Amino acid sequence: MKKSIIIIALAFSIISCNKPAEVKDFKTAYIDTSKLMEEYTESKDIEAKYKAKADEMGRELEAEAARFKSDAANFQKNAQANGQAWAQQKGAELQKREQQLQYAQQAMMQQLQQESAVERDTLVSGVKKFIKDYGKEKGYTYIYGTGDAASILYAEGKYDITKEITKLLNDKYSSAAKKEETTPAKKEEKK
Template sequence: IEEKYKVRDEVFSKRADSIGQAFQLEAQDMQIKARKMSQQKAQEVYDELGQKQQLLQQQLQFEQQQLQQAFNLEIDSAIIKVKDFVKAYGERNGYKLILGTTDAASTVMFGTTEDDLTQIVLDSLNAGYKKD
């Protein structure tokens, strides 16, 4: 998934760079032409350029957000599939607990309900806070 979106992001970046360069050339051309215009007409041209730049930025930002949302959706879907697989695997093979690890943390990926200490820990924590 990451590799697929890395390629899409590179394509997007190249396209955004091309659009930016084309706009730069257009802006430079308009600056040259604006020197020959009245101040009011030149201001109108600059205002149009500013609006066009803003629209281009909004469009690119929207496209980047769409790309990020699609990536997040696929990642979330993959995580759900892995969790479902691990749960089914644990149940099928009689495991009581399956741990997962990352660089940041260790997590319980599967555990039987009789081994769930969540409520006991929460009650103890709450009791400790009530004393303070």
């Protein structure tokens, strides 16, 4: 029995000695992706752009919807006075207009969703590339993401680099926006 315990202990010591001598320290961090997107200026700008666009398109539809409601109210008043044939014809016209309004609303929503999805995808790809480059530059082995699609259930706060990444992305975005503002001015000066 003692011999088998000594043999097992010796085997474990030999196996543990065969591990590589160099064990690299892992440098890890995490980013709260939901918070990053909430605080990232470019993300806010895209959200505001599509909210404004939706409001503008919505006002046009609301005006048409108000005309439709007015016509429907007039139809109710005049239906009995003008007879059944008139009521059927106008009722069919109103029903067709109502369907057209619904189609227009659905088309508007789809258009906005498609346009914003393209910009969001581009934004997310850019952020991922930025984080990848940042991780390489700073020597991180892993940078994890938390938020809506959480891949970390717990992490110490000292490993959270969300604020740093957000600041760097915002600085990069604002400097790019400043360059865009100065570029057209230079073109106009040359004309």
